[in-house]
Amino acid sequence: MPAPTKRRSHKAGLPPGSLVHIGKRKVEKTRITIMDYDEERFQEKEAKTIEECFPFKDTPTITWVNIDGVHDVDIVERIGRHFGVHPLVLEDIVNTGQRPKMEDFEDYIFLVVKMLTYDQKDGEINAEQVSILLGPHFVISFQERQGDVFDPIRDRIRNSKGRIRKAGADYLAYTLLDAIVDGYFIILENLGERIEILEDAVIENPTSETLQVINSLKREMIMLRRSVWPLREVIGALDRGGSPLIHESTVTYLRDVYDHTIQVADTIDSYRDMITGTRDTYLSSLSNRMNEVMKVLTIIATIFIPVTFIAGIYGMNFQFMPELGWRWGYFVVLGIMAAVAVVMIGFFKKKNWL
DSSP states (O other), X not given: OOHHHHGGGGGTTOOTXXXXXXSOOOOSSOEEEEEEEOSSOEEEEEESSGGGGGGGXXXXXXXXXXXXXXXXXXXXXXXXXXXXXXXXXXXXXXXXXXXXXXXXXXXXXXXXXXXXXXXXXXXXXXXXXXXXXXXXXXXXXXXXXXXXXXXXXXXXXXXXXXXXXXXXXXXXXXXXXXXXXXXXXXXXXXXXXXXXXHHHHHHXXXXXHHHXXXXXXXXXXXXXXXXXXXXXXXXXXXXXXXXXXXXXXXXXHHHHHHHXXXXXXXHHHHHHHHHHHHHHHHHHHHHHHHHHHHHHHHHHHHHHHHHHHHHXXXXXXXXXXXXXXXXXXXXXXXXXXXXXXXHHHXXXXXXXXX
8 A cells, every 4th residue: 555655756856747657567558348239239358559448438328438447658658648538647547646526527437446456365455546537428437457347247237137238338437436435335244253263262272473463453443443434425426416427316225325335434444443452352361361471470489488498497507406307307498398388388279379
């Protein structure tokens, strides 16, 4: 996440609207796919050049152009110029450190959201910025890399399932947002399982590795919160904005996504509290373990204090100590020491200190 901030210096001194890719390059080559459809017709292709997308701007059918890889600023600039996108919007598209937001330009709506995926192999959350341009008959999505959560939407379009082929571009934009929010629930399920395992580990055997897991989860929850809380504002603005690009029938679905974002945000807050509580439990467990160790050491030291006192007396090299010349003196002193130790142990057990 901090990489985009470090690379902002590349734009220092440049005029507003200058396109400089800020962020990590995640693909070698930009990939452009086009899906054009209505209730009766459908076509899908992978474009070799960005100019193949231009004829779809004014067609009556619904067109979804998806661009994987925003590092190629030339492609972003050319498609933006043809579709009449403001230069500052294009600047935000190639800057992958944007906060989720929504901007209404009357002719089109610009959305920035964070798409999160969970890597089962590494156990890490991968974040990716997705920029969406919603026009009267088109949706253009910009992603940092190939691979997303939109495959079920593509299948619905191909197989004409549901109402997506009968609805407009606003409904397509809604389905993209809904798929991204649904992806958050998958992330939260995995995090919930990790938190449960962590709570058991903290109670049974807290180690330094446990603390590292706690800190890692805290960072992930912060990233999730930064992605979800602004998204509530984005969807709420779409719901209340009254844009002619958003039909009344789609507003109902947007409200459902808004409810989902609230649910995700509440779950994130609950998990944050659980992680904070787990950290406190970890510190308490370490403190209790240390107290137990100190308790045992203190009891051992207390038992040996009178024994050491007796040994110290008879360790003095005075000439006239009567017990030194006694034949059974050594064994008697050992017996006294053992008796003192037994009495003290019995006393500690009576007090429930052992």
